[in-house]
Amino acid sequence: MSRFISQQPLILASASKSRMMLLSSLGLTFEVIPANCDESLIKKNFPISGSLLDMASLIACSKALEVSQHYPDPFVIAADQLCVIGDKYLDKPLTHTTAFSHLRLLSGKTHQQIAALCIAKGGQIVWQHHDIATLTMQELSEETIEAYLQTVKPYQSCGAYHYEGLAKWLFKEVQGSDSTIQGLPLLPLAQALIELKAINWIKP
Numbered sequence: 001m002s003r004f005i006s007q008q009p010l011i012l013a014s015a016s017k018s019r020m021m022l023l024s025s026l027g028l029t030f031e032v033i034p035a036n037c038d039e040s041l042i043k044k045n046f047p048i049s050g051s052l053l054d055m056a057s058l059i060a061c062s063k064a065l066e067v068s069q070h071y072p073d074p075f076v077i078a079a080d081q082l083c084v085i086g087d088k089y090l091d092k093p094l095t096h097t098t099a100f101s102h103l104r105l106l107s108g109k110t111h112q113q114i115a116a117l118c119i120a121k122g123g124q125i126v127w128q129h130h131d132i133a134t135l136t137m138q139e140l141s142e143e144t145i146e147a148y149l150q151t152v153k154p155y156q157s158c159g160a161y162h163y164e165g166l167a168k169w170l171f172k173e174v175q176g177s178d179s180t181i182q183g184l185p186l187l188p189l190a191q192a193l194i195e196l197k198a199i200n201w202i203k204p
Helices: 017-024 037-043 054-071 095-107 143-150 165-171 186-194
Strands: 005-006 011-013 074-085 088-090 110-121 124-137 171-175 200-201
Touching: 005 088, 011 017, 017 143, 054 074, 054 110, 054 124, 074 095, 095 143, 095 200, 124 186, 143 171, 186 200
Parallel strands: 011 074
Antiparallel strands: 005 200, 074 088, 074 110, 110 124, 124 171
């Protein structure tokens, strides 16, 4: 814990290594308790007329509430991320073949990473936010895609790339913060934790 802030108990409702590293970078201590909610079912039942942003927000809130109902005292942080190109979104590829098709689709085009996040306490949502990053990928040959995937194996990442690492070579233009692209926008989250009194300054 930092010497200039104190904190209330926090839970990160995610098993994402990127989100754990991002939250740790703020000098916070927290428990990791992944939410046990069916994201695929939420997506399947989401209204066709609804926006992808609303869907990401619904999933993030569902995660936070599921954990907060079992652990009402801590502040529960949850997030969801969608890689969006045109009017479609790309789920985590999970397999090499799907990851290859995703990168081939994104090659030479502009897409968005939508990050929705929220905080719950006592079984209620007390804050929610979203941020969007826009990325334009280089024209990638099939050989480059294959070499990247064999090197990094980003099969658990929306868009089939780990932006925090070698994936920066894949892009020619990026608008937005690194933490948004990685799925946990840090600046608005930090501000929210201060406003909610989950984080307090330590006075000398």
